[in-house]
Amino acid sequence: MTDTPLIQIENLNVEFPLGHTLFGKPPMLRAVNDVSLNIMPGQFFGLVGESGSGKTTLGRAILRAAPITSGKITFEDADVHYDVGSLLKKDLKNYRKLAQLIFQDPYAALSPRMTVRDIIAEPLEVMGLTKTREETDERVRDIAAKCRLNLEHLRRFPHAFSGGQRQRISIARTLVCNPDFVVADESVAALDVSIQADILNLLKSLQKELGLTYLFISHDLSVVAHICDHVAVMYLGSLVESAPTRDLFNNPRHPYTRALLSAIPSLDPDERGNVQKLEGEIPSPTNPPSGCKFRTRCPLAESRCSKEVPQWREMSEGHYVACHFSEK
Amino acid sequence: MSLLTVENLNLQFDTDEGRITAVDNVSFEINAGEVLGLVGESGSGKSVTAKSLMQLNPANAVYSSESSIKLKLEAEEVDVLSLKSSRELVIVRGGAISMIFQEPMASFAPAITIGSHMVEQLLIHTTMTKNTAAELSVEMLERVGINEAGKRFHQYAFELSGGMRQRAMIAMALSTKPKLLIADEPTTALDVTIQAQVLDLMKDLVSEFGMGILFITHDLGVIAQVADRVSVMYLGRIVESGPVRDVLRSPAHPYTQGLLKALPKLDALDQPLTPVEGDIPSPLERPPGCVFHTRCPEVIADRCNASVPTRTELGHGHSSSCFVLDTAGKPA
Numbered sequence: 001m002t003d004t005p006l007i008q009i010e011n012l013n014v015e016f017p018l019g020h021t022l023f024g025k026p027p028m029l030r031a032v033n034d035v036s037l038n039i040m041p042g043q044f045f046g047l048v049g050e051s052g053s054g055k056t057t058l059g060r061a062i063l064r065a066a067p068i069t070s071g072k073i074t075f076e077d078a079d080v081h082y083d084v085g086s087l088l089k090k091d092l093k094n095y096r097k098l099a100q101l102i103f104q105d106p107y108a109a110l111s112p113r114m115t116v117r118d119i120i121a122e123p124l125e126v127m128g129l130t131k132t133r134e135e136t137d138e139r140v141r142d143i144a145a146k147c148r149l150n151l152e153h154l155r156r157f158p159h160a161f162s163g164g165q166r167q168r169i170s171i172a173r174t175l176v177c178n179p180d181f182v183v184a185d186e187s188v189a190a191l192d193v194s195i196q197a198d199i200l201n202l203l204k205s206l207q208k209e210l211g212l213t214y215l216f217i218s219h220d221l222s223v224v225a226h227i228c229d230h231v232a233v234m235y236l237g238s239l240v241e242s243a244p245t246r247d248l249f250n251n252p253r254h255p256y257t258r259a260l261l262s263a264i265p266s267l268d269p270d271e272r273g274n275v276q277k278l279e280g281e282i283p284s285p286t287n288p289p290s291g292c293k294f295r296t297r298c299p300l301a302e303s304r305c306s307k308e309v310p311q312w313r314e315m316s317e318g319h320y321v322a323c324h325f326s327e328k
Numbered sequence: 329m330s331l332l333t334v335e336n337l338n339l340q341f342d343t344d345e346g347r348i349t350a351v352d353n354v355s356f357e358i359n360a361g362e363v364l365g366l367v368g369e370s371g372s373g374k375s376v377t378a379k380s381l382m383q384l385n386p387a388n389a390v391y392s393s394e395s396s397i398k399l400k401l402e403a404e405e406v407d408v409l410s411l412k413s414s415r416e417l418v419i420v421r422g423g424a425i426s427m428i429f430q431e432p433m434a435s436f437a438p439a440i441t442i443g444s445h446m447v448e449q450l451l452i453h454t455t456m457t458k459n460t461a462a463e464l465s466v467e468m469l470e471r472v473g474i475n476e477a478g479k480r481f482h483q484y485a486f487e488l489s490g491g492m493r494q495r496a497m498i499a500m501a502l503s504t505k506p507k508l509l510i511a512d513e514p515t516t517a518l519d520v521t522i523q524a525q526v527l528d529l530m531k532d533l534v535s536e537f538g539m540g541i542l543f544i545t546h547d548l549g550v551i552a553q554v555a556d557r558v559s560v561m562y563l564g565r566i567v568e569s570g571p572v573r574d575v576l577r578s579p580a581h582p583y584t585q586g587l588l589k590a591l592p593k594l595d596a597l598d599q600p601l602t603p604v605e606g607d608i609p610s611p612l613e614r615p616p617g618c619v620f621h622t623r624c625p626e627v628i629a630d631r632c633n634a635s636v637p638t639r640t641e642l643g644h645g646h647s648s649s650c651f652v653l654d655t656a657g658k659p660a
Contacts, residue, residue, distance in 0.1 A: 050519040051490070162607040163370070192369040192546060197590040198603035219519060222592040226601060249594065263520040264594065265527070265549030269572045272553055277528070278521040281489050 004076055005038035006181060006213050007062060012036070012071035014054075014061050018286060029286050031057040033237035034071075036312070039181075039213060041077070044204070046228030046245070047217045048260070052282050054237040055217045059183040062215065063099050064092065075099065077180055097127055100179040104186040106166035110158040116169055117154040120144060123177045139176060146206065147172040164195035168202065175210065185217045200227050221264055225249050230318070233257050236285060236293040239312070243319035253321040256294050292324070300325050330357040331540045332381070332399050332508055338392035339373075339380055339564075347390070348611045350376045352564040352619075358508065358540040365555030365572065366544045367587075371608055373564040374544045378510045381408060381542070382421050399424060401507065423453050426501035430513040432493035436485035442469075443481035446500045453504045468499040472529055491522035495529065502533060512544045527554055548591060552576055557645070560584050563608065563619040570646030580640075580648035582624050618651070626652050 014032035017025075031054045039045045049055045060066035062073055064084055073084040075095065087095055103109040110119055120140045123129075130136040141151060147168045158166060167187065174182060184203065188196045204227060206212060218224050224231055225245060232242040233256065241254040252258045259278040280297045283289055289296050295305040302324075310322045339351035351373045358364045366374045379385050381397060397408040401424055411417050429435040436445060446465035450456050456464070462481070469477035472495040485493055494514060501509060511530070515523040531554060534541060543555055551558050552572060559569035560583065568581040579585045586604035593599070606623040609615055615622050621632035628651055640653040 050521060162610075164607055192608075193548075194369060194587060194590045194604035195607070196603075197592070197601035200592075200601055201603065220592075221520070222594050225594055225597055226592040246597070249597070259521060261594070263524040265523070265547065265553045267549055267552050267576060267588075267591070267593065269552045269576060277524055279525075281491050281522060282519075 004041075006041040006043075006075065006077060007039040007215075008072075008074045008076070009035060009037050009062070010072045010074075012058070012061060012073060013069045014057050014066050015069040016067070027286070028069075030288075031066075031237055031285065032061060035234075035237075035239050037232055037239065037242060039215060041180075041213055042207075042211065043230055044207060044214050044216060044228045046224040046231040047215060047234060048219060048221055048224055048231060049234035050219065050282050052236070052285065053234040054285075055234050056185055058234070059101075059185055059215055059217050063101055063183055064095065065101075075181070093127070097129070097177050098179050099181045100174045100177065100183070102171055102174045102182060102184045102187045105190045106163055106170050107190070109170050110166060112158055115155055115157055116144075116149070116161075119158070119169060120154075120173045120176050123173060127177060129177055140172075143172045143176045146209065147175070147202065162195075163191050164198055167191060167195075167199050171199075171202065171206070175206065175212075178210070179212070181213045181215070183215045183217065186219070187216075188223060189218065189220065196223070203227070221260055233260070236282060236288055238293060239320075239322065240294065241319075241321045241323075243321075247316070247319050251319075253315055253319070253326040254294075254323045255298050255300050255325075259297075259299075292322075330400070331360045332358040332397070332542075334377075334381075335396045335398075336392075336394040337377065337380060337397065338395050339376060339385070340390045340392075341386075342388040342390060345612055349614055350389075350564055350611065351380070354561075354564070354566050356559055356566065356569065358542060360507070360540050361534065361538045362557065363534060363541040363543055363555045365551040365558040366542060366561060367546060367548060367551055367558060368561035369546060369608055371563070371611065372561040374561050375512055377561070378427070378512055378542060378544055381508070381510060382425055382427065383408065383411065383417055384421070399508065418452065422449055422504060422506075424506055425508045425510060426504060426506040427510040427512065428494075428497050428501050428514045431517055432490065432497045433485060435497065436493065438485060441482055441484055442488070442496050442500075446481075446496075446503060449500065450503060464503060465499070468503045469496065472496070472499045472502075472533075473525075474499070490518055491525065494518060494522075494526055498526075498529065498533070502537065505537065506539060508540045508542065510542045510544070513546070514543075515550060516545070516547070523550070530554065548576065548587060560587070563611070563614065565619055565649070567620065567650070568646075568648040570642070570648075571644060574642075574644055574646040580642055580646070580653060581620075581650050582626050582652065583620050584648075586623075586625070618649075628652070 012032055012035045015028040015030050018027045018029050020026055047055045057066050061068055068085040075082040075084055082095055117140055121136050124136050149168055188199050216228055228245050231245050231248050233240050235256050241257045278297055291306040291308055292310050295301040310324050312320055312322045314320050335355045337351050337354040341348045341350055368374045391409055399406045408420055447461045450461035466477045466481050474480050474495055515526050555572045558572045558575050559566045562583050568584050589602045590604055604623055617633040617635055618637050621627050631651055637649045637651045639647050639649050641647050
């Protein structure tokens with residue numbers, strides 16, 4: 001691992017207009033609010049939060065699939081240095097090859113009318129990465145084998161496959177153009193537990209084999225704990241905590257992270273009711289609370305929390321948190 | 329006698345590709361005030377089993393002649409599968425049995441208010457007047473922890489958040505005072521923090537109303553938190569069942585063991601995740617013998633693929649169907 005981050009995000013804001021107005025600007029919904037983070041090459045970076053926390057939007061902004069209102073995203077590897085927000089035609093095309101996405105639902109992500117071979121080959125053809133059909137077939141077979149797909153499967157259509165196999169096809173399609181960086185957005189959420197472990201192991205082994213860097217977006221903390229090196233927690237568009245996985249799970253400093261951890265149902269029937277419960281629900285992002293956004297549900301909240309936005313502070317090496325009471 | 333007794337439930341679907349077995353010789357009981365958890369992967373037949381309790385399966389469903397579903401009410405015993413017309417079925421559909429579905433957004437009609445949903449079903453199943461039905465509904469909404477229940481009563485499903493919609497669903501299911509509640513993945517679509525709230529609410533309600541609950545989920549953690557007893561299903565068969573502590577602490581069937589091993593656990597981060605090898609077979613290619621033998625790590629050659637294992641009792645109501653058990657006598 002080198003010291004230069006592969007992805008560097010500085011004060012990123014993403015806003016969406018709420019409807020249209022005839023004159024002036026419509027009110028804006030701030031989906032990502034002043035987020036800064038670094039993703040190092042070769043890292044398995046986890047991003048967790050409840051639905052509506054902005055984790056998907058952040059992932060999409062990095063891929064230039066969501067509008068960047070302000071702030072900067074830089075992508076830097078051995079050959080290229082891109083300012084993602086201002087990429088133009090040729091560079092943007094090249095960036096699309098370098099940064100790819102694995103979707104959540106393998107049932108919706110694959111066209112039912114294309115064979116598995118055509119599905120996996122499509123990115124190569126669209127981006128013009130191969131010259132001849134033989135070369136395309138070669139690359140398809142190569143990546144299919146890496147994703148543990150049977151070569152005879154390539155001639156079949158997606159309906160013939162189970163959820164786990166479909167997700168492997170979807171991963172093969174993402175990786176066929178040889179990207180550096182992959183956003184995996186809830187990639188195991190739609191799968192059964194027995195299959196989920198298989199896909200997680202596959203993602204991990206592909207990372208080593210192909211030298212990938214992942215942004216792994218998930219709402220499932222136990223999955224993230226198992227597979228990621230570093231985890232960032234999002235709430236209502238802002239980062240509340242970011243730390244190396246072990247550190248975060250052994251020593252969570254933000255009350256939201258603690259609540260999330262304690263809400264995971266324990267496998268031990270004797271630990272019933274042993275949870276630090278979080279009251280209420282995530283507020284609407286159109287009208288977020290002042291000061292610290294978590295204060296409306298926070299067990300530690302005091303009057304100070306409604307006035308001051310908590311600073312993003314480094315508490316120990318690599319462990320950042322945004323809370324006034326993070327020493328507690 | 330138990331509140332609900334299901335015996336030898338056998339259910340097949342007539343399709344263009346042939347007859348598909350969805351539920352194969354399933355038997356279980358639920359007592360009043362008890363939560364039975366039904367776990368299994370998608371395609372294991374848990375939802376189909378639940379729907380047969382109310383005869384909600386599509387018209388191409390064929391029940392075998394040995395199948396029996398008996399529901400005990402105060403005065404009488406209802407043989408659910410003998411009910412034919414929808415007028416007779418009202419007793420179980422929403423009367424004695426209520427159901428909570430997985431996706432609350434899809435189960436509320438978008439153009440009808442929450443309140444009219446609730447009042448409508450009360451008018452069908454009880455002799456209440458419209459006004460008392462409305463009062464009771466608002467009371468139930470308050471009971472499940474919805475703020476400003478009077479206002480929510482007049483709102484539409486899209487105006488509520490996911491957690492609140494699921495609460496409204498629970499309020500609606502309970503307002504007819506059912507004897508049995510079927511909860512089909514009630515928290516799967518919710519965030520963990522909201523899931524914890526909804527599970528808590530359901531536990532409170534069981535002790536308050538004393539009904540039986542059939543709780544369907546694929547999440548063993550949720551089962552550990554709410555169920556008293558659990559049955560594990562695979563490809564239409566119950567492979568293991570027993571008190572929740574026994575099943576989760578000393579799982580007897582290789583499938584249950586596999587499921588527990590595949591689950592990421594927070595207190596054992598160094599342990600590698602071990603998936604259950606292979607994929608769940610298509611119902612069209614149902615394996616002969618033990619349905620799990622194609623993925624089983626402890627498969628016995630020439631035995632598991634030839635005959636169906638019978639149930640082995642392991643004590644305290646814990647039982648499992650696997651050949652490994654009768655050779656070893658004890659769970660591995």
